[in-house]
Amino acid sequence: MAFVWISPLCATSGTAITIDIIGVPAIGADPRKTWTSTGADRSSLFLGDALHEEIPSARILLYDHLKPEERQLEVKELSDPGHKATAKAFASVEEEIAQYGTEEWANRLLEAVRGERSSQKAEKTPILFVCHSTGGIIVKRAITKRVMEGVVDIGAECLGVAFFATPHRGSSVLSEPEYVQAVQKSLGLKWEMSEHLRQEFSLQNRDLEILDYRFGPAALGMKIWSLVETHDTQLEVLSTSDVGGESLTRVDLSLVDVRSAVLSTTDVPVEEEDVIRVSATHVGIPRFANDDKVRRRYLKDLASFVQHFSAQEREAHHQLASSIMNDIHIDVHQFYEFSQPGEQDKAPLKVWSESPTLRTFLEEGPAQCLGRRMRTQVEEPDKSVRPKSSMEIRRSTEPVAPTIVVAPPTELPEAIPPRDDGTSLSAPPPEKLANIHTRRPSLTPRYTTEPIASNGHLAPQAAPQPLKDDEYRDIDGVRRPQKPPTFQLPSMNRDRFRWIHVPYTHAGWVPLVLMTVSKERDNLNLHKKLLVDKIWMSQHNRSRHASPHARFVRPSCQGLFPKELSQSHSNMQRSHSSATSEVQLVLYLPYLHWDTFKHLNMRAEVIQKRRMQDHARPVDRAIASGNSMESKLIWQYLTSNRPIHCRRTLDQYGYPSLRDTSVRDGDQILYKRTRPPRPEKELYESPLEHITGILQANRFPAGQHASIGTNDDASKVLMVDQLWLWVVDQQTVVTFAAPKEKDDIDTPLELGDLRSNIYRDVNGDYARQCDDCFDFAALVVFHAVKALLDITDDDSLQVFRIFEEYISVLTEQQTKSFKEFRDNHRNTNSRNLDVHRLPKYVDNKKDLDALLELRDIEDELGSIGKLFKDQHRSITDMLKHYHEINAKYEQGLNGTELLKEIKETIDGYQEQLDAMLKSAQTAHKAFIDLLDMKQKQANVVEAHLTREQTEVAADQSRSVMIFTIFTIIFLPLSFFASVFGINAREWSGTDSNLSLRTIFVYMGTISLGFIIVALLAAFNRFTRRIMRYLWRIIAYPFSGCFGYGLSCILGCIVDFYIYRNARQKAHASRRLSTAAVLETDIV
Structure with a gap:
């Protein structure tokens, strides 16, 4: 293997190299001829000058799968003396090459790439692979190769393929x-494809399918181009016919089907894949033969991608993806029988747990993870610390278990590999236990107990019978040393089932996790049947507004039964049959949970930031360096093809079609009832808020106000989370459920946490009986339904009690309002109505506040009722499947009883909710009646005020009329008296006085001017502004004390005059009834 050609253009032009583009041909094909058009020189090379024109900073390398000496091998002519030696060498190398599979070819590629980049000291230079035909499979295997310590991972540096x-x-x-x-002949291979290699490229190949699943997470953040051939390739094949004889026949076939050439599938979605159809054959597609338009478009797209690339952004994005894969832990719990000698028939179940990272789980599988921990405990038996499971956390108040010395068993497998029959760690179905194990296996000297029958719940403990002291004494009466008790590790013949829990509801991880289990069982059909469209993708809800809260899996329960059972029960409608002879079960269930208002706002802020950009790059530094794994997952997977399902509030669950529910979320009853009280100096907006504040203050001990402050760390909101559950086979249960983020305050994290509740139940001193996977699945549903509503440790999480208290407060407020309304109108009629007490008669602000609160309560109770209906429907379907499982397989017997109890529990919740809803509706109706009476009283007050206003207006009219009459009478008298009192020339006889004509001219002109200016100032806004500006200009020189004071006084007079005119004009145009309503403060 070698690079046969490296572009020298970067070195000659002096351009810094920013990316390595590596061309990988088909296995055995010539690296030059693959990318070069027929009959053209090197300038026509696709990965040559044409690419350098678009990306001048790229270094282009052409890779050859064969070593130089292998490529140069040729068989000489028969007449040549060296023919025999060359033929022998050629055949020897061909035989050696024939043993290679895609794994060996991938190792060769990795060795060549690392060697070349190391020699050029370019280990950190980004890579872009361009591969053809079978060379693409080699690149996928190279990228998914696990990195050795101290070696740079090419997958981390790969930008795209x-x-x-x-x-x-x-x-x-x-x-x-x-x-x-x-x-x-068509691909120009050095040797024919070996049988080993052809088997790896067969249809429905298990290795290729597993490679797709591994490449999916590795390709996260990479840009993928899938170029598909659209023309058939002409092949010459040797054919036979019925007549007899052999002949060469030309057939036109597509070497790679379109469905096989596209990387993304329903099971393994790829984030950024562009599918490009090229009008070419399989051989001509890397040269873009006869399709220059697509070639130019692809080159521009590639150049644009490289130019907008940022090494820092790529590094940050890769670190975020690695952090997710390495920091998220998957819980793997092995349930096995724990028995002491002579107690095989009474063996209880014990849990052996391990928490590998997501990357380790996907690479090794659950059995390898459990086996590694078992080997670790056996290899270190002298440790003084008892090995703890991943989830076993005791509080400081709980007793600490004594030290356990783990004794190595006589026969312990190196790992826990899958069995040949497709099962792992499995044994013949054990006999059903007579009772629930009421205690963990004792770690002190044993006591013998008698089994007590149970109905599937807690069983009473038998009285302990200590062993006789004589059993530990020899014949001389000397006390013998007792054998220390030992802890029994899981073994293959005592395995019952496994529980695999993934802590986040990310749809992209579902096929990866289920495929890991199927691969370990050596039956890939296990997960394929569970992920068919009707069971998985068609159950996903999406809204047109594309808000994350509208993304969820619809509640349902579906059973997949074996074909023979499906045929014998034809009356049961089933879309699919099971992939094995066992029953498979799928359940999607919403359940009630809680979160703090602080985390709700943080989640909404992260979602808002992430939705502002189409892709995860660039990564927000605060999120990448933060401790919130949920924020990292939202940033990485929010807009992917198989996105993460975020936690939803109660209103988001009840109204998924709403684009934004932030206002409704901030108005939740639980939030308003658990938020810290406001400071005493703060004024309350309404009497109802004052009452609520007093009640909240009583809920917090004295001195706690200072520690809480005004933040929302202690405030809580109702959430609706999702549970995804799959019974893959009789040995494996897989669950997905979103955890609650850790708090900085002293609230126990495990309150309402589904995972912790299940583990405490199955691993506690008093555990419910789970004989098989179906019993455990029913137990998971049991805890999901009761996750929040059965909490008694925290008063702020007793949801029903909080609703009942608040309804009682509002009902009391309603009674008080009725009494106040009655007392205000006891001795009041329309004649002795006190105007000063009018606001008390018709004030309805606090009643409207209470009415809105009741509407919120009814709305939230309705959403909770919808949740109960969804749960009841899913559990009813689940119970129907369990009845069939009980009858056919005699499994899930305890689970059936547990499901019946769950249904009764939901019915009890529904009755309690209906009672609260009825009380809220009764108070709601009462407030509506009260508001109606107050409105009617307001109408009476309005009529009374209208009559009074009419009487006042009549009196004013009479006064104006009298004044007008007197004015009409005395105006002529005063005018003539003034005229005859003028010292005019005509009256005085003095020539120096003005004449009457001159006096009248002055009087008329000046009066007319003042009248016009006054009218403009009164009725024209523009004139008023001009006058104000002129006054400021005139008063500016007099800015001294006297002048400034005088200007202020005159300005105030002018402003008051203008304001009074505006008020009179508005008052004149306003209806009297509206004014009356405003005076009485009706809201």
């Missing part, structure tokens, strides 16, 4: 023997 007609899911032409020679 261009697949030219790559058979991701195999090819019949490449795998069938009749096309071997034709494929060799």
Whole structure:
């Protein structure tokens, strides 16, 4: 293997190299001829000058799968003396090459790439692979190779991959023997494809499917181009006919089908894949033969991608993806029988747990993870610390278990590999336990107990019977040393089932986790049946507004039964049959949970930031360096093809079609009832808020106000989370559920946490009986339904009690309002109505506040009721499947009883909710009646005020009329008196006085001017502004004390005059009834 050509243009032009573009041909094909048009020189090379014109800073390398000496091998002519030696060498190398599979070819590629980049000291230079045909499979294997310590991972430096007609899911032409020679001739292979290699490219190949699942997470953040051939390739094959004889026949076939050339599938979605159809054959597609338009478009797209690339952004994005894969832990719990000698028939179940990272789980599988921990405990038996499971956390108040010395068993497998029959750690179905194990296996000297029958719940403990002291004494009466008790590790013949829990509801991880289990069981159909469209993708809800809260899986429960059972029960409608002889179960269930208002706002802020950009790059530094794994997952997977399902509030669950529910979320009853009280100096907006504040203050101990402050760390909101559950087979249960983020305050994290509740139940001193996977699945549903509503440790999380208290407060407020309304109108009629007490008669602000609160309560109770209906429907369907499982397989017997109890629990919740809803509706109706009476009283007050206003207006009219009459009478008298009192020339006889004509001219002109200016100032806004500006200009020189004061006084007079005119004009145009309503403060 070697690079046969490296572009020298960067070195000659002096341009700094920013990216390495590596061309990988088909296995055995010539690296130059693959990318060069027929009959053209090197200038026509696709990965040559044409690419350098678009990306001048790229270094282009052409890779050859064969070593130089292998490529140069040729068989000399028969007449040549060296023919025999060359033929022998050629055949020897061909035989050696024939043993290679895609794994060996990938190792060769990795060795060549690392060697070349190391020699150029370019280990950190980004890489972009351009591969053709089978070379694409080699690139996928190289990228998914696990990195050794101290070696740079090329997958971390890979920006993208261009697949030219790559058979991701195999090819019949490449795998069938009749096309071997034709494929060799068409692709220009050095040797024919070996049988080993052809088997790896066969259709429905298990290794290719597993490679797709591994490449999916590795390709996160990469740009993928899938170029598909659209023309058939002409092949010459040797054919026979019924007549007899052999002949060469030309057939036109597509070497790689379109469905195989596209990387993304329903099971393994790829984030950024562009599918490009090229009008070319399989051989001509890497040269873009006869399709120059697509070629130019692809080059521009590639150049644009490289130019907008940022090494820092790529590094930050890769660190974020690595942090997610390495920091998220998957819980793997092995349930096995724990028995002491002589107690095989009474063996209780014990849990052996391990928490590998997501990357480790996907690479090794659950059995390898459990086996590694078991080997670790056996290899270190002298440790003084008892090995703890991943989830076993005791509080400081709980007793600490004594030290356990783990004794190595006589026969312990190196790992826990899958069995040949497709099962792992499995044993023949054990006999059903007579009772629930009421205690963990004792770690002190044993006591013998008698089994007590149970109905599937807690069983009473039998009285302990200590062993006789004589049993530990020899014949001389000397006390013998007792044998220390030992802890029994899991073994293959005592395995019952496994529980695999993934802590986040990310749809992209579902096929990866289920495929890991199927691969370990050596039956890939296990997860394929569970992920068919009708069971998985068609159950996903999406809204047109594309808000994350509208993304969820619809509640349902579906059973997949074996074909023979499906045929015998034809009356049961089932879309699919099970992939094995066992029953498979799928359940999607919403359940009630809680969160703090602080985390709700943080989640909304992260979602808002992430939705502002189309892709995860660039990564927000605060999120990447933060401790919130939920924020990292939202940033990484929010807009992916298989996105993460974020936690939803109660209103987001009840109204998924709403684009934004932030206002409704901030108005939740639980939030308003658990938020810290406001400071005493703050004024309350309404009497109802004052009452609520007093009640909240009583809920917090004295001195706590200072520690809480005004933040929302202690405030809580109702959430609706999702539970995804799959019973893959009789040995494996897989669950997905979103955890609650950790708090900085002293609130126990495990309150309402589904995972912790389940583990405490199955691993506690008093555990429910789970004989098989179906019993455990029912137990998971049991805890999901009761996750929040059965909490008694925290008063702020007793949801029903909080609703009942608040409804009682509002009902009391309603009674008080009725009494106040009655008292205000006891001795009041329309004649003695006190105007000063009018606001009390018709004030309805606090009643409207209470009415809105009741509306919120009814709305939230309705959403909770919808949740109960969804749960009841899903559990009813689940119970129907359990009845069939009980009858046919005698499994899930305890689970059936548990499901019946769950249904009764939900019915009890529903009755309690209906009672609260009825009380809220009764108070709601009462407030509406009260508001109606107050409105009627307001109408009475309005009529009374209208009558009074009418009387006042009549009196004013009479006064104006009298004044007008007197004015009309005395105006002529005063005018003539003034005229005859003028010292005019005509009256005085003095020539120096003005004449009457001159006096009248002055009087008329000046009066007319003042009248016009006054009218303009009164009725024209523009004139008023001009007068104000002129006054400021005139008053500016007099800015001294006297002048400034005088100007202020005159300005105030002018402003008051203007304001009074405006008020009179508005008052005159306003209806009297509206004024009356405003005076009485009706809201």
